[in-house]
Amino acid sequence: MPALPDLVCSECAAIYPVESLIWRCRCGGILDVVDFALTMDAAALPGRAPSLWRYTEALPIAVDPTVTLGEGFSPLVPSRALPHVQLKLDFLLPTLSFKDRGAVVLATLAKRLGVTGAMVDSSGNAGTAMAAYFGRAGIGCTVYVPESTSPGKLAQMRAHGATVELVPGSRADTSAAALQAAGQDGVLYASHVYHPYFLHGVKTYGYEIWEQRGRSLPETVVVPVGNGTMVLGCYLAFSELVAAGLAERMPRLCAVQASACSPLEQAMAQGFDAPSAVQNGATIAEGIAIAAPPRGKQILAAVRATGGTIVSVTDRQIAAARQELADEGLFVEPTSAVSFAAVSAAVDQTFDAGSPTWAVAANLLTARSVVVPLCGAGLKSPAR
Template identity: 90%
Template sequence: MPDLVCSECGTSYPVESLAWRCTCGGLLDVAEFARTVDAAALPGRAPSLWRYFEALPIEVDPAITLGEGFSPLIPSRAFAPVQLKLDFLLPTLSFKDRGAAVLATLARRLGVTDAMVDSSGNAGTAMAAYFGRAGIRCTVYVPEATSPGKLAQMRAHGATVELVSGSRADTSAAALQAAGQPGVMYASHVYHPYFLHGVKTYGYEIWEQRGRSLPETVVVPVGNGTMLLGCYLAFSELVAAGLAERMPRLCAVQASACSPLEQAMAQGLDAPVAVENGATIAEGIAIAAPPRGKQILAAVRATGGTIVSVTDQQTAAARQELADEGLFVEPTSAVCFAAVRAAVDQTFDSANPTWMRAASLLTAESVVVPLCGAGLKSPA
C-alpha cells in the first residue's frame, strides 16, 4: 500500500501511521505508484469499481465490497449532447460509496477498530455502512440540520451520530478537535487521500462506458471537491497511460448562497477566501472554506474549465425536471443539471466572467452530468 506525502513540504508518512494531515499543516496525497489499467482485460472483469484495481492503492476485500461502482450512464431526454451518470443507485445511494469502500478496506487491512468522520450527510452514511460491514466502530459528526433520511441511514448501519450546532464549518471544527485520538482513524473524505482514489473510478467508468473515450465536458457539483479531484486524477492517469487523447474540461457548480470557489475563480485567485455560509437546499456542497480549495482551482484551470453557481430556485426547478424524466435526486445532485439548463436557455448572468466561459462548456457536443445522491435522502 502506497504511503502518504505532504502536498506542501513533501514529507512522507507511512499509511499505517493513520496520519491525516502533515505537521506543517499541509494536506496529504497518495505517494506515486504504478497506475496503468490493463484495458484489454477489462471485458472479463466484474462490473464494479474494483475492475480498475491496477489504478487503486489497495486490493479489494471480498468481505467488504458491496459491488459498488459501474453505475449506469444514460442519455438525457432534455439535452441530446448530455449523458447522465446515475451514482445515486450505488449501495448507500450516493457516489461517496466509492471512497468509503476504499477507506474501509484500508482500515480493516490496518487493524483499525474505531473510526470517525465528519459529513454533511452522504459521506457519513457511506462510511457508516462500509465501516459497519468491516466490523469497525464508526462515529459521524454532522450538522444538526442534516436531513432526517441521512441520519436514519447512519444510525441504521450502527454508527454513533454526533449532532453539532451551527454550520457545516462548525461540524468540521468539532471533528478536527476530536481527530488524532490514539488508535482512532480519522476517515475523512476530505483529508484522507485514499478516498479520492476510490472516487476516481467514476472517471474511469465514464471513459469505458463511452467506448473508451472521454467527453468534451464533465460537470461536477463542488463543495469539498472530492468528485472533482477524483475525476481529475482519473483523466490525468488515462491521458498519461495513452488510453485517452485529451482531458475533458471540468465545469464545477456551486450553490450561489455558498460559492467561495466560484468567487476565487472569477477573481483569479489561487486559493478561495472563506465566505459566509448562506442557507441553501444544496446542503452537500455548502462548504464555506474547502480545505482542498487550492487543489480544486488548479485542477479546473489545468483542464481549461471554470466554476459557476446556481440559485436554489434554479436547483429546485432542475430537480423537478429530472423527476419528470424518472430520476429522483437530492437537491445537491440537481445543481449540475440546473447549470446546463441555464446555459441552454441563456438565463445566466452575462456579466459574470465564469458564466461566459461555462456557457460554451455546458453546451458542448458531449457532456457528462453526475446524479450523485438519491431524492429520498432529502425528500423536501
C-alpha cells in the same frame, strides 16, 4: 500483500506511511497519495466484475471480498430533455450516493490496518457511506454531522450502527468539532476531505465514464463542488488515462456551486489561486455548502488545468432542475441537481451574462458531449 502507497504533503513533500493513521502533515499541509505504478490492463477489463474494483491497477489497495458491496459501474444514460447530455446515476450505488466509492476504499484500508474504530465528519452522504462500509467491515464508526442534516440521512447512519454526533451550527462548526476529536490512538479519521485514499476511490467514476463511452472521454464533465472530492477524483482519473495513452485529451471540468455559498466560484472569477472563506448562506444544496474547502487550492488548480471553470446557480434554479430530472424518472437530492441546473441555464441562456466564469461555462456546457453526475438519491432529502 503488496505494500500500501505512502502519503506525501502537498506543501513540504514530507512522506508518511499510511499505517501511521496521520491525516494532515505536521506543517499543516494537505496529504496526497505518492505516485504508484499504474499498469492498467485495458484488454482484461471486459472479463472483470462490473464494480469499481475492475480498475484494480489504478487503486492504492486491493479489493477485500468481505467489505465490498459491488459498488461502482453505475449506469450512464442519455437525458431526454438535453440530448447532448449523458447522466451518470451514482445515486444507485449501495448507500445511494457517490461517496460509496471512497468509503469502500477507506473501510478496506481500515480493516487491513486493524484499526479499532473510525470517525468522520459529513454533511450527510459521506457519513451514511462510512457508516455502512465500516459497519460491514466490523469497525465502529462515529459520524459528526450538523444538527440540520436531513432526517433521512441521520436514520440511515443509525441504521448501519454508527454513533451520530449532532453539532449545532454550520458545516464548518461540524468540521471543527471533528478535528478536535481526531487523533485518538487506533482510530482512523476517515475524512473524505483529508484522507487522499478516498479520492482514489472516487476517481473510478472517471474511469467508468471512459469505458462506458467506448473508451473515449466527453468534451465536458460537470460536477457539483463543495469539498471537491468529485472534482479532484475526476481530475486524477482523466490525468491518469491520458498519461497511460488510453485517452487523447482531458475533458474540461465545469464545477458548480450554490450561489448562497460559493467561495470557489468567487475565487475563480477573481483569478485567485486559493479561495477565501465566505459566509455560509442557507441553501437547499446542503452537500456542497462548504464555506472554506480545505482542498480549495487544489480544486482551482485542477479545474484551470483542464481549461474549465466554476459557476454558481440559485436555489430556485436547483429546485427547477430537480423537478426536471424527476420528470425524466430520476429523483435526486437538491445537491445532485446543481450540475443539471447549470447545463439548463447555459442552454436556455438564463445565466448571468456579466459573470466572467459564466462567459466561459456557456460554451463548455453546450458542447456536443457533456456528462453530468447524479450523486445522491432524492429520498435522502424529500421534497418539501
